[in-house]
Amino acid sequence: MSTDWNLGTASYKRFKEGWGVACGTSVGRNRRFPSHQVEALKPFTTFRKAEHLPVPQQEAMYRDLLDTTREYVELRLSDLTRRYPDERLVLLCWCDLSLPGAYCHRRWAAGWFADTYGLVVPELTDELWAAQRRAERAAKVTAVEDQPPLF
Numbered sequence: 001m002s003t004d005w006n007l008g009t010a011s012y013k014r015f016k017e018g019w020g021v022a023c024g025t026s027v028g029r030n031r032r033f034p035s036h037q038v039e040a041l042k043p044f045t046t047f048r049k050a051e052h053l054p055v056p057q058q059e060a061m062y063r064d065l066l067d068t069t070r071e072y073v074e075l076r077l078s079d080l081t082r083r084y085p086d087e088r089l090v091l092l093c094w095c096d097l098s099l100p101g102a103y104c105h106r107r108w109a110a111g112w113f114a115d116t117y118g119l120v121v122p123e124l125t126d127e128l129w130a131a132q133r134r135a136e137r138a139a140k141v142t143a144v145e146d147q148p149p150l151f
């Protein structure tokens with residue numbers, strides 16, 4: 001199974017269309033804009049069932065779920081990557097991580113992707129987006145300068 005997925009995470013509220021392909025990973029769906037659904041990443045075992053437990057325990061339960069549904073995660077993300085080969089898949093849910101002490105299964109998923117596949121899955125923000133645009137522009141300028149003169 002190829003895992004050359006280009007992934008990021010964000011909240012529905014902050015997501016901007018240019019960031020990539022909207023992929024819903026929340027139990028409650030967003031109906032404000034269309035998104036693909038990644039059922040295998042939805043926290044069905046913890047959402048409203050384990051919220052009374054300590055956070056590390058909730059995360060462990062969620063990771064157990066991903067270990068169980070791993071095959072479906074891989075099939076779905078590979079399918080979406082084939083459909084949108086040059087785009088980032090943005091894993092979305094409702095949680096606002098700007099609040100102090102905030103936690104969210106999308107970042108637990110990011111940790112699981114790092115540990116399981118060695119993938120870096122950033123939380124996308126306006127600042128990160130602007131920094132990436134700057135880096136891409138700089139890379140283009142360098143690439144042009146690297147070309148040998150025609151005459």
Ligand SMILES: [Zn+2]
Nearest residue numbers: 093095104105
């Ligand atoms: Zn969340």
